[in-house]
Amino acid sequence: MNTTQSPDPGLPEELASSIQGKDSGTASTLLSTHRTKLSIKRTGLADLRSHLANERTHLAYLRTSISLIGFGITINRFSLFLQEHGKLASDQTGPMLRSSEHAGAGMVIIGLALIAWSLYRYWHVNRDIEQAIFRPLHRAVIMLTVLLILAGGFTSAWLFLQQ
Known part of the structure; x- marks a missing residue:
C-alpha cells in the first residue's frame, strides 16, 4: 500500500510524484504547466482578471500622466511667479532652455505623450x-x-543649476 499522499487527490500519479519534495516555486510551475495542458479553453474568470489588470495598468499610466502635466503647469506658473518678483529675468533670449517656462511645457508634452502611449499599450x-x-x-x-530618465535628469539638473 502506498502511504505517500499526493498534494491534490485529483492529480495524476505521475504529476504528484514529480511535485513531491520540490520547493513551492517549482511545484507551482509544474502545476501551472499541467493545468495549461489540460485546459485548452480559457476560463471566463482568467479573462476577467487579465482585463481588469490591463485596466489597472492603464489607469496607473493615466495617473502618472496627470501628475506630469500638473507638475509641468506648476513649473510654468512658478517661473512666472519668480519673474514677477525679480528672481528670474523675464526677457531672457537665446537657446530654448534659458527659460524655465519651457521646462514646464516639456513636462506637459511628456505627460501628453504618455497618455498616447498608455492608450496604445492598452x-x-x-x-x-x-x-x-x-x-x-x-x-x-x-x-x-x-x-x-534622460529627460527627467536633464530637466532636474538644469533647474537646480539655474540662478
Whole structure:
C-alpha cells in the first residue's frame, strides 16, 4: 500500500510524484504547466482578471500622466511667479532652455505623450488577451524608460543649476 499522499487527490500519479519534495516555486510551475495542458479553453474568470489588470495598468499610466502635466503647469506658473518678483529675468533670449517656462511645457508634452502611449499599450494588451497570446514590447519599454530618465535628469539638473 502506498502511504505517500499526493498534494491534490485529483492529480495524476505521475504529476504528484514529480511535485513531491520540490520547493513551492517549482511545484507551482509544474502545476501551472499541467493545468495549461489540460485546459485548452480559457476560463471566463482568467479573462476577467487579465482585463481588469490591463485596466489597472492603464489607469496607473493615466495617473502618472496627470501628475506630469500638473507638475509641468506648476513649473510654468512658478517661473512666472519668480519673474514677477525679480528672481528670474523675464526677457531672457537665446537657446530654448534659458527659460524655465519651457521646462514646464516639456513636462506637459511628456505627460501628453504618455497618455498616447498608455492608450496604445492598452489596446495592444487587450488584443493579446482576446487572442490568448502575449508579445512583450521590450524595446519600446526600454526606450520609453531611458527617454524619461534622460529627460527627467536633464530637466532636474538644469533647474537646480539655474540662478
